[in-house]
Amino acid sequence: MGKPNPANEIGYRVLGEDGKLGGGTGRPTVYWWLGFALCVLFFLATLFPGVLTLASEHTDGEQIGVSGTLLGVLNNPYVFSWIGMILLCVMWMLEYTRRGSIHVAKQERGKQAPTGSFEAEIRLLPTPLHVAWFFGLAVTSVALLVLPWTIDWDLDIFFVWFLWGALLAPVSGAVLGSLVKKTAYARWYRRQAAKNPHGRVMRKAHPFWRSFSYWWRFDLWICGAAMLMIVVGALIWWNLAYLPPGEFGDAEDVQEATGVTIVLLSIGILAMAFGLWACTQFWRSGEDIRTGESAS
Known part of the structure; x- marks a missing residue:
């Protein structure tokens, strides 16, 4: 067997000696709640300048600028992209291991060997929640x-509003x-x-x-x-x-x-x-x- 590629080598190290990550208990961990809170705060923070602008335009109020503030930094396209990708990867892994597990692929008796190095099993969302996710998005x-x-x-x-829309669609x-x-x-x-x-x-x-x-x-x-x-x-x-x-x-x-x-x-x-x-x-x-x- 040849030497695994660098990506697979990282996967083997993350899964550890038992070759498995996550148990699919369904119970959110402290890290899950922390990741979820950060994702929600990031989403709201990137929308807040637009909300202020809409409110001021529709109420004839004074427009509040956010340039030079933390909100302005988060709405920078480059900062938005990097932080967004990091949070997405972290939350995806936390949610996946909450509802399922990832493990090193094993050849089962009577079954053709899998072509991938890793396999995953996940508990599916209930249909009503799945429908709610679709309409919400x-x-x-x-x-x-x-x-x-x-x-x-x-x-x-x-710009960030349109970027979010282009991602969520x-x-x-x-x-x-x-x-x-x-x-x-x-x-x-x-x-x-x-x-x-x-x-x-x-x-x-x-x-x-x-x-x-x-x-x-x-x-x-x-x-x-x-x-x-x-x-x-x-x-x-x-x-x-x-x-x-x-x-x-x-x-x-x-x-x-x-x-x-x-x-x-x-x-x-x-x-x-x-x-x-x-x-x-x-x-x-x-x-x-x-x-x-x-x-x-």
């Missing part, structure tokens, strides 16, 4: 992208895809269990679907990208429809924007339909939907 992303247009907005203040699409994926798989599993007198479900893996839907999760990536195209297309259409004549641009600008809108909405809707259909085919991967596998 969708409404938040739309609000972040639309509210600045209700005033004469400043890009320096609302595809995430909401992926969450919708995962909801469809989980629901379709559960129905398939119940049908297969009902056919077997002992309730056992026999899975048969199709290499393409195992790679597409299980290993790389391309179905969810497609849903996320499609949602972003739909939201951006709808936002451009909304501006074309409701902005005063001439404010959007000249006739050539309007014509170009109309073409872009048609392309984005057409491709986005078709891609979303395909992505959601692909999510219903996870059973063809031959894997348990509660599990995952590393790419190397």
Whole structure:
């Protein structure tokens, strides 16, 4: 066996001698609550300058500047990106180990050896909570992208709002895809269990679907990208429809924007339909939907 690549070597060290991280107890630890609090504070802090601007514009109050303050620093695109990525990685790991575990892959008897070095198993979210997550993310992303247009907005203040909206829109699409994926798989599993007198479900893996839907999760990536195209297309259409004549641009600008809108909405809707259909085919991967596998 060859020497593991540097990324896998880090993984082996993190998992330790027992080769496992997390127990999936479902109980938040102190570190989980700390990470959650930091994420919420970071999210609210990056939105606060925009909230102050919206409030002052709609109430004719005095605008409060945040440049040179901690809020101004957090809204710097570079600071926002680095802190956001760090918090995202930390919170993802804390949540994953709260609801499941990550361990070194082991070859099971009678099963083809996994292609990844690490495997994970996670407890799925209850469907009502999953639905709430989708609607919460969708409404938040739309609000972040639309509210600045209700005033004469400043890009320096609302840039982070648009960035959040551009991030949450595809995430909401992926969450919708995962909801469809989980629901379709559960129905398939119940049908297969009902056919077997002992309730056992026999899975048969199709290499393409195992790679597409299980290993790389391309179905969810497609849903996320499609949602972003739909939201951006709808936002451009909304501006074309409701902005005063001439404010959007000249006739050539309007014509170009109309073409872009048609392309984005057409491709986005078709891609979303395909992505959601692909999510219903996870059973063809031959894997348990509660599990995952590393790419190397």
